[in-house]
Amino acid sequence: MTTSNAPAATTPVATAQLQPYIFFYGRCEEALQFYKEALGGSYESMYVKDTPVAEQFPPEASGKVMHASFTAPGIAFFASDGREEKTIDPDAGNIAMALSFTDGPEGERVFNALSAGGKVTMPLDKAFWGGRFVEFVDRFGIDWMMTLP
Numbered sequence: 001m002t003t004s005n006a007p008a009a010t011t012p013v014a015t016a017q018l019q020p021y022i023f024f025y026g027r028c029e030e031a032l033q034f035y036k037e038a039l040g041g042s043y044e045s046m047y048v049k050d051t052p053v054a055e056q057f058p059p060e061a062s063g064k065v066m067h068a069s070f071t072a073p074g075i076a077f078f079a080s081d082g083r084e085e086k087t088i089d090p091d092a093g094n095i096a097m098a099l100s101f102t103d104g105p106e107g108e109r110v111f112n113a114l115s116a117g118g119k120v121t122m123p124l125d126k127a128f129w130g131g132r133f134v135e136f137v138d139r140f141g142i143d144w145m146m147t148l149p
Contacts, residue, residue: 041072
């Protein structure tokens with residue numbers, strides 16, 4: 001393994017939090033209950049039908065988990081049933097990296113850096129839950145979801 005021991009030019013102040021975002025394609029509630037029992041955690045879920053954008057989804061998506069957060073001691077992740085546009089390919093994975101920023105300009109800088117050479121799949125725009133949101137795939141094929149103030 002190669003490592004870099006060179007000190008960073010500056011040590012940045014933490015303005016972001018990184019969490020995995022796992023997609024369960026229709027089995028999110030089942031998976032969350034499983035992890036709750038196995039890990040002793042808890043979760044909160046938001047369903048498509050309970051959001052102000054519910055009419056933008058097909059009727060069959062109404063009862064799907066749009067977003068959930070799971071926590072247990074030392075463990076935190078986001079989850080969803082996912083969207084029908086994304087092909088389910090178990091070999092390709094079902095995880096995105098979710099970054100939440102407290103500093104808008106720093107979030108924009110990181111978004112511009114990470115998305116360079118990649119593909120923006122949902123442009124940076126206002127989010128109904130507050131702040132701004134963007135989705136993209138970086139040049140290495142990693143899915144990213146970012147929330148900025």
